Amino acid sequence: MEWRQLHVSSANTVLLAYRGLKQLPRNILSDNVTNLDASHNLLEAVPHWIDRLTRLEHVNLSNNKLMMLPSEFGMLDHITVLKLTNNQLSDLSLPKELAAMVMLRELYLAGNEFQSIPPQIFELRQLRTLQMGKNKITEIPRDIVKLKKLNLLYLGGNQLTEVPAELGQLSWLQSLSLSDNSITRLPQQLKQLTRLQSLSLHNNQLQLLPKEIIELTSLTELSLRGNPLVVRFVRKMSNNVPTLLELSGRCIKKCSLHYNRSIIPASLVYYLNHARTCDNPLCAGVYFTSRVQCVKFVDFCGKYRVPLLQYLCSDTCSEGCDHELTSSSDDENRMVKKVLLG
Template identity: 45%
Template sequence: MMYYSSESSDSENNAESCSLDFSYLMLDTDSLDVHLKNSVREQHLRRYALHKFQSKITETSQGKCYSGTRPRCSDEDESVRHYQCMSTSASDGDPDLDTENVHDTITLNLQLQHNMLLTLPFEIIKFSNLKSLDLSNNNLSHINDFLLQLPELEKLYLHNNSIMDDGLPKDLSTLRKLRELNLSGNHLTRVPTQVYGMSGLRFLYLGSNRISEVLPDIRSLQSLQVLHLGGNLLETVPDELGELQQLGALVLCDNRLRYLPRAISNLTRLRSLLLHKNILCCLPVGVVKLRGITELSLRDNPLVTRFVNSCARELMYNPPSLLELAARVIKLKRLEYTSQDLPQTLVTYLSSGHRCVNPKCKGMYFTSCVEHIKFVDFCGMYRVPLMHYLCSSRCSSKTPDYYRASSSESESEDDEPAARMKRVLLG
């Protein structure tokens, strides 16, 4: 499933009306360069002719026209006919007709998809006001640095090419107005480090690559609203993903994820969470807190299809060792000791204790943090296993309550996200 920008504005409507389309022509880079150059030249000649035509009208209205008669037509058709006459004299040496150093300032949307491009055509730098550039479905393996000479660019589509990790310019942060970047369907093995510096990005598509790692630097993309990482080789995602407070859609389907970080529950604006085709045995219990989520896709995961056989054995309770039990007593009873009383290894061990993640429990653990599964109803018909972490088996009697924000919340309030959920895709 692919998400697209839903933003709409007057500038987008203008982009549609000021588009230049060379898609589906099967052009190579050199051929496209010629087409772009001719387009810029034609636009310049048209502007030149229109300028001359308007000047002629002005002179006529001031009584300076040699014929003494004023042209009757001042509409666009007349200017086009005048342009056709003027273009035949383009070689007369008029400096205003220098077409080598002119830029296209009219085109806002340039469509070059479905050609045979191996590199970017150089003439692209002459489209200085370009807002949207579509280079998808070509044979690009490297994006030239002169892409950075398009300062107004807001949308860049590079999906379905052959771009590798070193195929992008070293610094993309100069494209400060870029809001949407699509790099899906390439040969990336990691999220390009250049992307982490693009703090203004709102839509980032990296699906169907070979990405096996997302760095904690993902936290820098604070404006991100859609993150698509489906169809990769991810086994884990970092906790820092939970810091993307504007995120509304997170696509992690078709990876190798076994667990999700608990920080996912911090994504309070999340509306769509796609997790199908992974090896998830359970979800973090904090998913219940995502009260705004309307779409949750879980199909083709062991938590739905093979939960008991795949996961139950791994979640069997292993009692803590005598060493841990003794250490718990020392810490809970606050028994005093010094480094002279105990070997250094035991002092270090005692300092490594963890408080129970259950806020209603005052317990402590060192290594035996028990994993406990609770099944929760979604949409009144699906039983979804959520992961709990317990410091001891005693906590299991209170596990239905421990994730609540306050003790005054009722069971119906816990079920509120399920009531709001529009789609839970389990099969």
């Protein structure tokens, strides 16, 4: 009894942090315990009798040496917050019974050894926060879309190279961190994240941002430092000489000449129907495959000017763009730094 008084700070909270424990003591067993904090110890395993703490709601086992969670964890279906940061958990460490923790709203798994996001996590449909930073995750599975209620998704410090378009369907997302990965491009579907307030993209391999990103009207924080686009933001131009087919196609579209399958082959009708409009609003031109790439700075939330990719129909078309860049370059550099470092 004396021992318990030492460790149970209130009727339902057990505090065992920083005690050098190698295992959880059995005498914490009680019908009332709702909060358990055994963080910063030397725990290598969670005992099977953990399922007798049936009222547990908040569990913090961060900063231990855990390599595995027992299947009994799935019985603890009152848990809303589970913290397992900085352990040695890997892809097979979580029991499949985790999927039964239907009340779980916050799951913290940063600083472990995960190479993928275990599939049972996608069954936790009440999840609001998923923190899996500083692991070795190489991919965001499309199943991420099942976590419809996510507010915060932190995957910074992993080995991601791509972001699935499905991420754009997480319509409640307010904070998304993908920093410190090797991501080369973002899907334009991210524009659907209308509640997104914070987007961390620093230290990746982004060459350019999709122009749809300016549609994220709730965004107040954007970090872009440490991406190649920072170095290249001034201007990247590449131009392929258009083919005769392309040049004639452009003329037909620009002059709105009538065509159909009774006049020209079906393949040419298909080609002509897939003309893309030049991004320069002052130009009425079109292109098919040959285009000029150019970076344009766009006002963003009235705070920043963000470098975005523009596809233009010709070199001459890009001169206007060039002029726009150099006319106030000091000012623009200053503004861009703000968003890149911010």
